[in-house]
Amino acid sequence: MEKKTSPAGGNVGSRPRRVLITGTAGFIGFHLADLLLSEGFHVYGYDGFTDYYDLELKRRRHEILLRHPNFDASTAMLEDNERLWEAAEAFAPDAIVHLAAQAGVRYSLENPRAYIDSNVVGTFNVMEAARKLNVAHLLMASTSSVYGGNEAMPFAETDKADLPLTIYAATKKAAEAMGHAYAHLWNLPTTMFRFFTVYGPWGRPDMVPYKFVQAMVEGRPIDIYNNGDMYRDFTYVGDLVRGIRMLMDVAPVCPGEQTGTVPGDSLSPVGPFRVVNIGNSDKVRLLDFIDAIEAELGIKATRNYMPMQMGDVTATWADCSLLNRLTGYRPDTRFEDGVARFVEWFREYNRDGSH
Template identity: 50%
Template sequence: MKALITGVAGFIGYHLAQRLLVEGVEVYGIDNLNDYYQVTLKKDRLAQLQDKPGFTFQFLDLCDRQGITELFQSHRFEYVVNLAAQAGVRYSIENPHAYVDSNIVGFVNLLEACRHSSIQHLVYASSSSVYGVNPKIPFAVGDNVDHPISLYAASKKANELMAYTYSHLFHLPTTGLRFFTVYGPWGRPDMAYFKFTQAIEAGTPIDVYNFGDMKRDFTYIDDIIEGIVRLLPLAPQLEDVNSLEQSTPQAPYKLYNIGNNNPVALVRFIEVIEAELGKKAQKNFLPMQPGDVPITYADVDDLMRDVGFQPTTSIEEGVARFVQWYRSYYG
């Protein structure tokens, strides 16, 4: 069995590659190693993978249409997991073109390559950000997601629409995964929990937006990976459009939330970090930032029904593991 992971040097891509290699899957990983956050962290993740049997890495950008085409002509992949994307809600407001290039152009290049290959299943990362300021909680995949409040969210919604189109037209089996605030060891330095840990350790203030009145469905990385691994062999069938209008044409297409199904107040999350570090945070309370939302909360009934799994790692356990890694990695 051979799987392609795009964005393999990223947070989720790295952990997924580790897991699939343990399970005997041959992993081919690509990444462009962009400098959105420190490249050394991405290279250090790669270093953990490159000595493992069954792993191959290629420096390649999804926007390189010819390179992606040649990759699929040279290799036969059973599974493709697209985790390459320009991430970050606030950054999308400052640098919109980066999101169009990576998340739109890059994704259509991948869809075209998959369409002309005999892959069994394309799984791709979406995001809880597609729900915007949805007043209905918990968020379910059947909820209206037509009002994204950041370009990042819009690009992820566009990915879902593009994938559906290819599933319908070409019977390409696709599954989109809406991730909810993923955290854990080897995480992204642009994420709030990482910045909080870094600042509290250094004794510098942390910025707490919406004056602390926020909740997030924090989801530990191992739970995210478990969900992906269980869904990977379950390629949707032609009649498998889920949670959409009955008039929607049939297509081998699915969407799932992967979240902890337990939103936690941001101030409580900070308290857990403080307890693990043994230090108190200096809090700088600020208004809500553009593109941000007050709460995320995942309905995971579909995930439970189809694969018998939902995330269960508590924030106390997850934060403890992250802090242990953080102190080990940064000394």
């Protein structure tokens, strides 16, 4: 592996060239794999192809990745520890990026067990594989939902995150706690990144941008919760995966081994473990986001204002200064530009009328 000096006060990290990514048929995993392949990485994908949403969309993403000679993949569940270990051992990755999960805040109210199976048991299996293979860096996805009932914003990594409002958030917080324990016990460099509201081309049909655009194109009303008094840190998917890519080169070390200090660092005092926000550092009103969709589509939405949903929060807003200090990178895509790219993709993807 190539050695690289980080801009974060002299930390020397490693640049892995063989990366196992869980969830490569998913929205974020697909984009990350595509980015790494374009940079010459060898990527192995591991995805369960669950039917939580349209399987055709997942197949189409994987078809694109499989055109690349440096990509291979397995179709199996995270809970299948034997299959996961066989794939990981055979590929022998330098790094693992764990993105696969049972997603969706609202679905966790209907089927909480799926979240325990995938996000807790599955994550444990990934950590065990990383430990056995002694990978240079384990990176795992968390979520802004772990901030839960916190009211002070923007959310910073050093804020307490002990008030999850849903089982989804609780399982992601559990993954962070397990990751810290493994980093401490086995000296396993581990970075947890907390996503905020991610959108863009190839996005999930259960998320707001896709749901709103599809409904408006089909002439159906859109449901707007909390009567529109909602704010989100909308993060363009290209910015998100670029942030992950940059963090891959900044593996955390034990505090005694660190050269220099990073202001506001979330580095654990007892192991090579760090939490990093990846967001756009901008609190956008949901109604402004809808206005941008209307402008891009040339369609006025029929707005169905509704009360707040159980387990939801009124606002998310990321403090991403730590990401910038560690990597020199700061996501900056304007939501109007991101919406335009999403709508362009949506029209292209649905042009043949089969979706």
